[in-house]
Amino acid sequence: MTQAESMVQRVALDVMGGDHAPEEVVLGGVQAARELGLGVILVGPEATIRDEMAKYDLSGLDLTIEHTEDYIRMDEHPAEAVRTRPNNTMSLCMRLIKDGKAGSMVTAGNSGAAVAAALLGLGRIKGIARPALGTALPTASGNPTLLLDIGATTDSKPSYLAQFALMGAAYMRGVFGVPNPRVGLLANGEEETKGDQLVQEAHKLIRAMADQKAINFFGNVEGRDIPAGQVDVIVCDGFVGNVALKLSEGLSKMLLGTIRNEIYSSPINQIGGLILKGAFNKVRAKLDYEEYGGAPLLGVKGVVIVGHGSSHAKAIKNAIRVAHQAASQGVPDRIAEGLAAAGSAAAAE
Amino acid sequence: MTQAESMVQRVALDVMGGDHAPEEVVLGGVQAARELGLGVILVGPEATIRDEMAKYDLSGLDLTIEHTEDYIRMDEHPAEAVRTRPNNTMSLCMRLIKDGKAGSMVTAGNSGAAVAAALLGLGRIKGIARPALGTALPTASGNPTLLLDIGATTDSKPSYLAQFALMGAAYMRGVFGVPNPRVGLLANGEEETKGDQLVQEAHKLIRAMADQKAINFFGNVEGRDIPAGQVDVIVCDGFVGNVALKLSEGLSKMLLGTIRNEIYSSPINQIGGLILKGAFNKVRAKLDYEEYGGAPLLGVKGVVIVGHGSSHAKAIKNAIRVAHQAASQGVPDRIAEGLAAAGSAAAAE
Numbered sequence: 001m002t003q004a005e006s007m008v009q010r011v012a013l014d015v016m017g018g019d020h021a022p023e024e025v026v027l028g029g030v031q032a033a034r035e036l037g038l039g040v041i042l043v044g045p046e047a048t049i050r051d052e053m054a055k056y057d058l059s060g061l062d063l064t065i066e067h068t069e070d071y072i073r074m075d076e077h078p079a080e081a082v083r084t085r086p087n088n089t090m091s092l093c094m095r096l097i098k099d100g101k102a103g104s105m106v107t108a109g110n111s112g113a114a115v116a117a118a119l120l121g122l123g124r125i126k127g128i129a130r131p132a133l134g135t136a137l138p139t140a141s142g143n144p145t146l147l148l149d150i151g152a153t154t155d156s157k158p159s160y161l162a163q164f165a166l167m168g169a170a171y172m173r174g175v176f177g178v179p180n181p182r183v184g185l186l187a188n189g190e191e192e193t194k195g196d197q198l199v200q201e202a203h204k205l206i207r208a209m210a211d212q213k214a215i216n217f218f219g220n221v222e223g224r225d226i227p228a229g230q231v232d233v234i235v236c237d238g239f240v241g242n243v244a245l246k247l248s249e250g251l252s253k254m255l256l257g258t259i260r261n262e263i264y265s266s267p268i269n270q271i272g273g274l275i276l277k278g279a280f281n282k283v284r285a286k287l288d289y290e291e292y293g294g295a296p297l298l299g300v301k302g303v304v305i306v307g308h309g310s311s312h313a314k315a316i317k318n319a320i321r322v323a324h325q326a327a328s329q330g331v332p333d334r335i336a337e338g339l340a341a342a343g344s345a346a347a348a349e
Numbered sequence: 350m351t352q353a354e355s356m357v358q359r360v361a362l363d364v365m366g367g368d369h370a371p372e373e374v375v376l377g378g379v380q381a382a383r384e385l386g387l388g389v390i391l392v393g394p395e396a397t398i399r400d401e402m403a404k405y406d407l408s409g410l411d412l413t414i415e416h417t418e419d420y421i422r423m424d425e426h427p428a429e430a431v432r433t434r435p436n437n438t439m440s441l442c443m444r445l446i447k448d449g450k451a452g453s454m455v456t457a458g459n460s461g462a463a464v465a466a467a468l469l470g471l472g473r474i475k476g477i478a479r480p481a482l483g484t485a486l487p488t489a490s491g492n493p494t495l496l497l498d499i500g501a502t503t504d505s506k507p508s509y510l511a512q513f514a515l516m517g518a519a520y521m522r523g524v525f526g527v528p529n530p531r532v533g534l535l536a537n538g539e540e541e542t543k544g545d546q547l548v549q550e551a552h553k554l555i556r557a558m559a560d561q562k563a564i565n566f567f568g569n570v571e572g573r574d575i576p577a578g579q580v581d582v583i584v585c586d587g588f589v590g591n592v593a594l595k596l597s598e599g600l601s602k603m604l605l606g607t608i609r610n611e612i613y614s615s616p617i618n619q620i621g622g623l624i625l626k627g628a629f630n631k632v633r634a635k636l637d638y639e640e641y642g643g644a645p646l647l648g649v650k651g652v653v654i655v656g657h658g659s660s661h662a663k664a665i666k667n668a669i670r671v672a673h674q675a676a677s678q679g680v681p682d683r684i685a686e687g688l689a690a691a692g693s694a695a696a697a698e
Contacts, residue, residue: 084666111590142605151537154545188500196503196588223592223598240589242537243572247395247593254489255604260636269628275621279611286607331424335472 012093012102013318015044016071017109025111026052028316032078038324068092069106078112079212097222097302103327104303106319108311115152122302129348131299132164133294136292139229149238150245156200158236159348165206166186166338167298173263174329181232184221205345214342303327360669361442361451364393365420365661366458375401377665382410387673392438394418417441427461443470446651452676455668457656464501471651478697481513485641488578496517498587499594505586506552510698514555515687517582518648523678530581533570563691639652642671653677
């Protein structure tokens with residue numbers, strides 16, 4: 001690898017994003033450099049970053065700092081903050097990508113701001129009408145399912161969902177190595193006549209793309225199919241996807257919490273709990289959203305991964321791994337190629 | 350109670366609805382009559398019903414039969430089947446309500462057909478634009494939350510959601526005895542500016558109803574709040590509600606199944622599983638959708654309860670209990686009163 005190639009493969013990391021920034025974010029960056037051998041550019045206030053870095057042995061690691069003081073808080077209005085304060089950490093990450101100094105970026109900050117910074121700093125892929133945030137969810141089959149959109153775009157038009165289908169397939173091919181991803185359309189019934197008007201129209205467009213072999217369309221899937229894992233990609237409007245994602249997180253927590261309370265309710269139950277400790281840890285690992293490394297923002301000219309606000313170091317490390325993988329596979333280029341192959345069926349309204 | 354009052358309180362039961370019809374449905378009717386002392390009208394083919402009834406000791410029970418041969422299958426087109434075959438079991442149940450022979454009805458059959466049969470046979474409450482199916486979900490707080498709509502109405506307008514809020518509150522008051530139900534609006538964020546266009550507009554209407562003291566509006570809630578139980582009613586479009594309900598069912602099943610597989614994976618784990626058997630049963634009971642007795646169809650001139658297609662006898666019995674309770678409390682009249690109290694804020698577009 002030449003030095004130029006190596007630089008392009010570096011991942012820009014927004015050190016100030018997320019509930020556990022900067023400590024856990026910097027640690028995640030250090031772990032990615034040490035355990036995965038990746039180059040990471042730490043973006044944020046230099047003094048803060050140096051304080052965190054001082055905690056670790058960094059010998060031989062490819063870690064650099066890009067200094068900026070400003071960053072966007074979780075409760076700020078995303079678009080306005082991005083527009084008026086171009087030196088925030090996220091916008092600087094985007095510039096590093098645009099200038100060829102980084103191949104991708106990771107943030108666990110305000111996801112609305114990440115979308116705004118990416119749209120402003122990188123721009124949309126030609127022909128893509130709206131970006132989509134995806135998230136790889138754990139499933140019963142053991143294979144993750146990418147759900148998109150989970151909140152970048154609400155009030156979608158049918159053509160947006162058709163484009164999300166192409167983008168999701170390109171991502172699952174590039175990052176998870178699924179050769180011919182099966183794509184499902186989220187609906188309120190499996191029959192193709194089901195769905196609201198949006199989904200019924202989107203179904204026809206995605207069917208037309210499948211007829212041109214541009215996509216492997218499984219058909220409609222229902223809410224119960226999200227955790228089942230029989231498809232690789234599930235497409236929906238950002239409002240619905242956001243509700244589904246947060247419901248999944250809340251329900252998993254509620255269920256495991258209820259079981260934990262029962263275990264602690266009596267000494268004999270605690271013994272049972274001790275015996276099953278390993279089993280419960282396996283279940284938790286299987287359901288671990290941190291394993292799959294954050295939410296890709298698809299449709300922009302660059303690789304942007306948005307981690308969960310509650311990300312700890314492990315989640316940041318995995319997000320960096322995924323960002324590097326997506327950049328190496330040229331996911332944005334693959335999306336552009338998919339769009340071209342689908343022709344008019346995927347044309348934006 | 351006079352004989353006329355007693356007749357009005359009888360519950361009409363669609364014996365041919367659901368995956369386990371007629372066996373489990375008739376048994377549920379028998380249990381409701383025996384354990385709850387309710388009057389049940391078994392609606393379906395008389396010979397079939399008599400065969401099932403012959404299995405049980407029915408002495409002293411208020412069970413009657415209304416004969417009809419025809420019934421609607423799960424895979425039929427609902428509206429067409431209801432329109433062209435007026436002697437199907439569901440439509441006959443509606444006629445029994447309309448003629449004052451029953452106070453309510455229960456079916457575990459095709460829910461689309463139940464909606465169509467109710468609209469045709471009973472009609473909408475004056476001023477209500479669209480009906481909504483609700484379902485009481487188990488929550489972490491121990492109090493159920495009514496989610497509506499779960500599939501009767503897609504492509505809602507803002508005023509529909511405002512009316513769903515009133516209907517849900519009337520139901521939770523009447524059936525669950527909640528004095529002043531807190532109503533949440535499902536959105537992709539808690540701030541009132543969140544939501545797609547539909548939800549943003551609905552938020553303003555429900556806020557206006559709250560200003561007139563017609564409703565106790567909690568504000569926006571997110572997907573994670575559905576299993577949390579801090580509100581009594583959650584309002585959404587039928588497409589979103591259907592996805593959320595099926596996702597909840599699928600995820601609960603997936604989680605408990607994963608735990609079961611881990612327990613059976615080794616002899617020592619099986620011992621842990623035996624010790625925790627009681628605890629797991631409690632968790633399952635807490636999550637038991639069958640306890641809350643099916644989905645009320647709100648907005649029509651009569652009490653209609655739609656059970657899950659997979660309902661066993663217990664679920665049918667509980668649905669009959671809920672139907673009787675809703676009829677005794679005059680839920681449709683309470684909805685009409687709520688609509689009047691809300692005035693123009695709840696007027697249909």
